[in-house]
Amino acid sequence: MILYKADDDLMCKVFAMTLGEAAQDWFCTLPSASIRNFKKLARIFTKEYTSYKMVRKHADHLFNLRKKPNESLRDYLRRFKAEKANIIGCNHQVASLAFKKGLPTEHELYRELAITPSQTLAKVFETAERYALWNNDHIAAKKASKQVDHLIKQASQKSNKFEHKAQDKRISRPQEGGSETETFSEFTIPINQILAQVKDKP
The missing domain is CATH 1.20.5 (Single alpha-helices involved in coiled-coils or other helix-helix interfaces)
Known part of the structure; x- marks a missing residue:
């Protein structure tokens, strides 16, 4: 026009x-x-x-981002990248500092970035991806370990129940040579006919 x-x-x-x-x-x-x-x-x-109209964000906006307590490192990294993409001409050094600032000081990645502060933004993101992958594996291993512990506990509980039942049966059974005699029911029809009649019953 x-x-x-x-x-x-x-x-x-x-x-x-x-x-x-x-x-x-x-x-x-x-x-x-x-x-x-x-x-x-x-x-x-x-x-x-x-x-x-969208308000244009400046690189300073990245310093407002913080990793949430229950947020995975991968989710924080994804959220940070999305916010950085909305900033035109974002200074990479500022972005690197803001990313590190958003991490808890006790986080392993924070210590890694503090030890080597002159990394490029691409290198910071690469290091964060490695830590995120390790973090996911660590969480998966902990879950698997909990599941194994739970199964062992269940098996142990079942074993204890069977032992208690066996003890109860031994206690209730009269000793050899005792005056009490065991009584048995005598069936008037063959056992296979009885099983055929009760097979569909609870």
């Missing part, structure tokens, strides 16, 4: 054609013959839609 910028009528009409559905609806609500030139159209359009 640079070629036709002197033609206000054409500029206004073509601009209106570029609007989306909601903005088209807004444009249609303007009073008839209220726009006399493109400058006025630009002014009222900007006034209507200024609140939708």
Whole structure:
């Protein structure tokens, strides 16, 4: 439209054609013959839609980011990268400092970055990825260890129950040579017929 910028009528009409559905609806609500030139159209359009404008963030914004207590290192790294991507011309040295500042001081990665402070941002992210991978493996190993401990505990409890039952049976059974005699039920039909009758019952 640079070629036709002197033609206000054409500029206004073509601009209106570029609007989306909601903005088209807004444009249609303007009073008839209220726009006399493109400058006025630009002014009222900007006034209507200024609140939708994204505020440009500066590199200083990265210092507000902090790794949350329950957040994994990988999630913090992903969140930091996403925020950095929104900053045009972000200084890499500032980003490196902000990333380290967002880590808890007791974190292993914080100590690593403090020992070697002159790393490039790419190197910082690479080191963080390595730590995130190790962290995930460590968490997975801890979960597996807990599951094994839980299974061993369950097996031990079951074993103890069986031992107690066996002891109870031994205690309730009369000693050899005692006066009490064991009594048994005598079946009048073969055992295989009994099993066939009760096989579907609880």
